[in-house]
Amino acid sequence: MIELIATAESVEQSKQLIDAGVDYVYVGEDEFGLRLPHSFSLEEIGQVVEIAHAANKKVIVAVNALFHNDRIEKLKDYLTELERLHVDAITTGDPGAVRILQKNEFNLDYIYDAQTLVTNSTQINFWGKRGAIAGVLARELTFEELQELAENVIIPVETLVYGATCIHQSKRKLVQNYFNYVDQEVPESMASRELFLSESNQENHYSIYEDMNGTHVFATDDVNLMTQLDKLVDLGLTQWKLDGIFSPGENFVAIVKLFDEARNHFQNGTWSEEVMHALNAKLHDLHPPHRSLDEGFFLKDPDSIESK
Amino acid sequence: MTKRVITKKPEVLSPAGTLEKLKMAIIYGADAVFIGGEAYGLRSRAGNFSYDEMREARAFADEYGAKIYVTANIVAHEGDTEGADEFFQTLKEIGIDAVIVSDPALIEICATAAPGLPIHLSTQASATNYETLNFWKDEGLERIVLAREVGMDEINEMQKHTDVEIEVFIHGAMCISYSGRCVLSNYMSDRDANRGGCSQSCRWKYDIFEMPEPGEKNSHLAGLSEEELEAFSMSSVDMAMIRHIPEIVESGVESLKIEGRMKSIHYVSTVSNVYRAAIDAYCADPDNYVFNQAWEDELWKVAQRELASGFYWGTPTENEQLFGKPRRIPRYQFVGQVLDYDEETQIATIQQRNNFGIGDDIEFYGPGFRHSYETVEQLWDEDGEEIDRARNAMMICKMKVNTPVQKYDMIRKQR
Numbered sequence: 001m002i003e004l005i006a007t008a009e010s011v012e013q014s015k016q017l018i019d020a021g022v023d024y025v026y027v028g029e030d031e032f033g034l035r036l037p038h039s040f041s042l043e044e045i046g047q048v049v050e051i052a053h054a055a056n057k058k059v060i061v062a063v064n065a066l067f068h069n070d071r072i073e074k075l076k077d078y079l080t081e082l083e084r085l086h087v088d089a090i091t092t093g094d095p096g097a098v099r100i101l102q103k104n105e106f107n108l109d110y111i112y113d114a115q116t117l118v119t120n121s122t123q124i125n126f127w128g129k130r131g132a133i134a135g136v137l138a139r140e141l142t143f144e145e146l147q148e149l150a151e152n153v154i155i156p157v158e159t160l161v162y163g164a165t166c167i168h169q170s171k172r173k174l175v176q177n178y179f180n181y182v183d184q185e186v187p188e189s190m191a192s193r194e195l196f197l198s199e200s201n202q203e204n205h206y207s208i209y210e211d212m213n214g215t216h217v218f219a220t221d222d223v224n225l226m227t228q229l230d231k232l233v234d235l236g237l238t239q240w241k242l243d244g245i246f247s248p249g250e251n252f253v254a255i256v257k258l259f260d261e262a263r264n265h266f267q268n269g270t271w272s273e274e275v276m277h278a279l280n281a282k283l284h285d286l287h288p289p290h291r292s293l294d295e296g297f298f299l300k301d302p303d304s305i306e307s308k
Numbered sequence: 309m310t311k312r313v314i315t316k317k318p319e320v321l322s323p324a325g326t327l328e329k330l331k332m333a334i335i336y337g338a339d340a341v342f343i344g345g346e347a348y349g350l351r352s353r354a355g356n357f358s359y360d361e362m363r364e365a366r367a368f369a370d371e372y373g374a375k376i377y378v379t380a381n382i383v384a385h386e387g388d389t390e391g392a393d394e395f396f397q398t399l400k401e402i403g404i405d406a407v408i409v410s411d412p413a414l415i416e417i418c419a420t421a422a423p424g425l426p427i428h429l430s431t432q433a434s435a436t437n438y439e440t441l442n443f444w445k446d447e448g449l450e451r452i453v454l455a456r457e458v459g460m461d462e463i464n465e466m467q468k469h470t471d472v473e474i475e476v477f478i479h480g481a482m483c484i485s486y487s488g489r490c491v492l493s494n495y496m497s498d499r500d501a502n503r504g505g506c507s508q509s510c511r512w513k514y515d516i517f518e519m520p521e522p523g524e525k526n527s528h529l530a531g532l533s534e535e536e537l538e539a540f541s542m543s544s545v546d547m548a549m550i551r552h553i554p555e556i557v558e559s560g561v562e563s564l565k566i567e568g569r570m571k572s573i574h575y576v577s578t579v580s581n582v583y584r585a586a587i588d589a590y591c592a593d594p595d596n597y598v599f600n601q602a603w604e605d606e607l608w609k610v611a612q613r614e615l616a617s618g619f620y621w622g623t624p625t626e627n628e629q630l631f632g633k634p635r636r637i638p639r640y641q642f643v644g645q646v647l648d649y650d651e652e653t654q655i656a657t658i659q660q661r662n663n664f665g666i667g668d669d670i671e672f673y674g675p676g677f678r679h680s681y682e683t684v685e686q687l688w689d690e691d692g693e694e695i696d697r698a699r700n701a702m703m704i705c706k707m708k709v710n711t712p713v714q715k716y717d718m719i720r721k722q723r
Contacts, residue, residue, distance in 0.1 A: 096439030122413035
């Protein structure tokens with residue numbers, strides 16, 4: 001069964017996303033979760049849960065930050081609150097958070113999400129044996145690698161089918177540091193996440209911004225696997241994640257709807273090249289015009305990535 | 309009141325890219341060394357050890373009571389772990405003291421295939437809180453190498469909550485990201501940062517801009533005058549904790565790590581020597597300890613970048629990043645190694661490592677932080693023929709010295 005997981009940027013949008021067909025609304029607060037479209041207060045998370053549960057859908061909360069002592073100390077209280085709000089699951093990649101979950105027997109499932117590190121089935125299964133109900137795949141995996149991985153995993157894994165990819169997280173304030181050095185104010189575009197980097201003389205545009213978790217840099221191309229969904233279905237990779245961090249508002253909801261349509265076609269046996277091209281064309285129209293799309297690492301030859 | 313002495317000294321852990329570097333690191337004071345095997349490690353371009361070399365290293369380290377750890381800290385992709393069970397079993401048979409691992413897949417394989425072989429969690433896993441340390445302790449790991457983002461207060465707090473062994477970096481180059489959470493290299497140069505291919509893209513120069521319209525760049529570099537022009541970069545200065553030995557030792561961490569399996573024998577011997585001297589001095593008489601400026605001066609002789617204290621005293625600022633023209637660091641060249649010394653004739657037999665000769669001012673240094681300075685006045689080749697310079701790579705030559713030297717002493721000169 002194909003399931004859609006999508007980030008939300010507001011309580012209101014989470015309702016629209018559910019109407020558009022998502023099975024899991026993904027929200028969170030910056031203090032505990034990474035790179036979210038919006039930092040939700042507990043009150044807002046409670047509202048999202050109410051909306052989702054009324055529609056028989058689920059809510060996942062991001063608890064996937066890198067916790068230092070000060071925040072791990074707050075985590076137990078935060079998880080207590082999430083449990084009280086009947087949140088269905090959290091994502092986390094911090095073994096300390098897993099320990100807290102287990103020690104306190106929280107009624108909260110966890111999805112293993114250590115971002116760039118989640119690259120093989122043995123690792124995912126390690127967490128599966130320690131209670132993880134699912135894993136979130138790193139984006140740096142090729143179709144060829146996924147074929148084997150999908151066969152070997154003992155828990156479901158989420159695959160990003162649409163959205164931006166973080167390729168660097170520093171604890172340092174790299175933007176602030178640079179503008180301090182050149183003796184300028186940090187531009188407002190940093191906070192609104194409209195600042196980019198490019199390698200000298202190249203046409204790349206890596207998004208960069210800072211928040212309380214440090215500095216985040218993103219790949220030039222956002223991922224779009226609309227054209228590869230048949231392969232995912234064949235492999236049984238049917239937990240499709242959509243990340244709207246750089247794709248705001250109604251357009252993101254409309255993009256989610258396209259993947260919902262795609263799902264219906266797969267379930268009705270009506271998926272075709274023609275359908276795929278039509279949905280893909282619509283997706284390109286809805287995607288922010290200054291951001292580019294490609295298949296990420298999906299179509300790369302694993303041997304073209306040097307590991308030595 | 310009796311004099312306080314610290315008997316449980318932290319371990320000085322040095323990098324060893326090759327067997328020769330391993331020997332010198334140990335001779336120059338390392339209590340332990342970390343090396344790479346032929347697979348599963350992150351420094352695939354560093355010299356890595358075959359099983360036979362590991363056996364030889366084991367025998368050598370045993371003479372000095374030194375420990376050997378093997379890094380197997382890749383973040384594996386499907387298929388990469390093939391053969392890892394045999395690898396860990398062989399390390400155990402050879403008598404390796406521990407493996408340094410970050411991927412839970414390799415942790416599980418090691419624990420299953422080679423039970424009893426101690427496992428250390430690599431800094432690649434970014435362990436930053438005490439619950440994480442206790443998680444891994446409960447999983448049977450012996451030691452955690454902390455993320456380099458952890459500060460001194462945080463280390464002291466961790467010590468109150470855990471008794472798992474803690475290892476911290478005290479010297480060397482640093483990732484500017486959380487280790488393991490950077491794949492710039494994968495995207496910018498098709499090289500996997502977490503499998504030994506890192507191309508250090510963070511140290512490149514970048515434009516920084518907005519895009520008001522698709523394809524249109526509103527560059528912040530455009531507003532800078534020629535003198536001010538400085539590209540965006542994410543390049544960290546290196547770490548040197550030599551000024552903070554008291555705080556580090558008093559924190560009670562078990563092991564102090566020096567980065568640099570890719571670095572030279574000159575670097576490895578020098579840095580090991582300095583930290584050995586400082587830690588011994590502090591532990592022998594902590595209450596009357598005096599920082600010796602010569603230690604820091606010595607570290608500068610092998611420095612590649614500016615030096616700072618990482619995250620120990622707070623989050624680094626622009627001053628701990630490489631912007632502007634690099635400061636001139638005195639450049640020293642490793643020119644030779646003493647193979648033998650004849651006390652009667654005061655003749656040192658030297659293996660040349662870089663061109664040196666008559667008229668050069670050279671510096672000898674040896675284990676125990678010994679130093680002596682000579683001007684080369686006469687030089688002979690292996691056959692006793694007088695020469696003006698030792699020009700040939702690795703040639704054996706002889707010179708008379710005023711201050712006695714010892715086998716394994718090294719020679720450097722300022723460029």
